[in-house]
Amino acid sequence: MPELPEVETVVRGLRAEVVGRRFVSVELLRGDRFRPDGQALVAGLLHRQAVAARRLGKVFFLDLDDDLTLTGHLRMTGQFRVQDPLIERAPHTHLILGLDDGRELRWRDARRFGWLHLGATADSSALPEVVKLGADALAMPREAFLEALRGSRRAIKALLLAQDIVAGVGNIYADEILHRAGVNPRQASDTLSPARARKVHEAMLGILEAAIAASGSSVSQYVDVSGEAGSFQQSHRVYGRAGQRCAKCASAIVREVIASRGTYYCPHCQRLR
DNA sequence: GTCGATGTTATCAA
């Protein structure tokens, strides 16, 4: 489901709704995607207070008192919701944290690709899923980005998706970024002119910031912690629009599999060079 | 009912 803008929206929601709250109860319904294990989360989270929320790429961190941190990844369908206990629990709800204001923080994940990890705050950045991340897409200096592009012969789309190079861009935003930059997704990364590489970087920042301002994209069932859908899907120029007219040139958007992912682009304004 | 695709990523083979 979620890429950097959606994770950022969730983190902001946690900051607004959960930080400052204490967990007064913990209910585990299914713990097979939790580390060290479900019981460790139950025991470790009970009576803790959330003190901060942050993220790196698509990985989020909920810092707690006692120098603990709940780290996690939504992968495809992971979801945090803050809800009244009277509201019926959605299917695939796996963990429920009772908050000291009477509400509940609920974690659900239909496909169960997502994960949560509880450990010392100091160790949270040493998790294998975190250590291997490249620079956050919003914080990566332009020069470092250009250098990364020059250093690889892979298709530019694959580069944008490589979390060890630049963290946070996923399939939707990679396509939107390349369309805004006018770059073909198959273009070998090291063959981009400096000017075009700069355009890709500029488009990456522009698209991600605009998507955050719109609270992310809801193409299927993504919602933030308050249950609100994002609205950036209304601004998608290529993603999911095969057969429709390009907003720039009116050519038909096509869909092809590139870098093993469904890829949408305009063959006219995103020519291979 | 079947098939293919889905916003993610780890792993393994070529």
Add this chain to the structure above:
DNA sequence: TTTGATAACATCGA
């Protein structure tokens, strides 16, 4: 080095 296939799993639409 890089790519592609496969796997994890559930749901939705054709």
